[in-house]
Amino acid sequence: MESLSPGKPRKTGTSRAENGMSLLRLWLLAFVGFGLTIGAWSLALP
């Protein structure tokens, strides 16, 4: 099981990279979700 410690300095570059990628992937998914939800209003407003 992969684990994250976002607030703690990691021991290896690999774990830092994994940590960053997981956060980035989560941010991207959330960005698309919020973006579509908000963007719908952009298209619908007069």
Next chain:
Amino acid sequence: MSHALRACQVASGDIMPELAPRGAYQSVPKNLRSEHCPLEPRACQADLHGPQTPIRFANSAGRYNPFYYAMVGAPLKIWPTMKGVVLARLISAARAAALLAAALVSVVSYSRYRFMLGALLFGATPIAINMAGAINPSGLEIAAGIAFFASAIPLLVGSAREHPPTWLVCVTVVSAVILVMVRSGGPIWLALGGLALLLPLTPRTVRQVLRPVAVRWGVLVLVVAGIASALWILIMKPGEIVGVSPFALLNRGQLFIGELMTWPSLTQQLVGITGWLDTAMWPPAYQFWQYPAAALLLVALLVGSGLDRVRLLVVVGGTIAAAAILDMSAVNKVGFWFAQGRYLLPTLSGALLLAAWIIERRGAITAAYARLSSRLAVVVTLPIQLHALQVTMARYQQGIPRSSPPPNLSSYNPLVGSWHPQVGSLLPLLCSVSGLVLLGVLCWRLAAGSARPSVTDHAEGVPGEGSDSSGRENLSGQPKLSAFGTAPAQ
């Protein structure tokens, strides 16, 4: 449209226009000016198809800080038509979405049982999402307020304080800078939020917060932004509302009672009165939204320490007091109560995150109930988000339903009407459904990974694990959180 006009003006280089009694003078393409259609469908006006010859007039948003408008104005300068308006809106939407996504990452990373996830969904109310999709700094301001609280809570009082990751500091600083720059009320909201999270405000507290180098750089950036914002407010006076009141001047008692009487409407507006402030959702939608939010604040007050209660009081009480004072000071000038519920959302949405954090930290909720609460928030809030869009689209396309003859189901059909968005009525609905489903699945799965017994972010109030002598948490470790998608289902 006053904000779109200001954006076009800023993109044209006219950043500090000549002041007018109400707003500032500007020259923009004539077709960009449009008026509201009271009660009627949007079809009462042409869709910005008129002549693009420049006209000079006093724009009520002409004095506003150019920070937001510079970010969205370029498409309007290039295409002063509906195409430019929609592109500018999409830029605004992307920026707000980026902030809300950053808030979600912060919550997932640092909320002990991810109980704050539900608070985030309740904080991003339908009017916040609506404004974020329009050309209006209000939406970006609310998103920045939510991102600020979501990131500043772990950074200033939570488990990230000792060794904050750079991304968390960046989210806090960027959201704080946006908050302080986009609207003239922003510095007040940031001051309230910052003060609440820095309490007790002792030299030791400040030293602890400023220990990481990244935080010191962030504070420097924020100070520069604060000075720039203060100078703009002093020079351009964007908050100065000048008008001729049609009413006799109200005395202090009348002002106080009048202000109190605006609050039933304001609490509805916090959730969402859309359209041209004339479109309401199904009435129980407001209760479904307001009651859980109020319960969150009340439980946090109940289980929180004295310091927790003061923090909540500073944020919630300070916001209400500031808004009321500003409103009462303006009504005798303009003749109406100008405050809208959304003005208060940057901090009140943040207060929900703070309340959820307090409840978690005091050990007042179990992992299982936190998971259930977050999933309940998904089930309650996301359908209401879609409902808000549906009634608003129906309003623009068909007008306000009349009482006679009584409205029927087709009166609320967002696919029919005498006016339609340029991209048609189906595409916005499909976008909204897609986004809400994605957010729902994401939050549902994240909630499943929330119960982590290895979290070492100790609860306050437990002997040996509580506050240090300064009243701040004495944390010994960091939360161990699973990556999205790899956590075991609970």
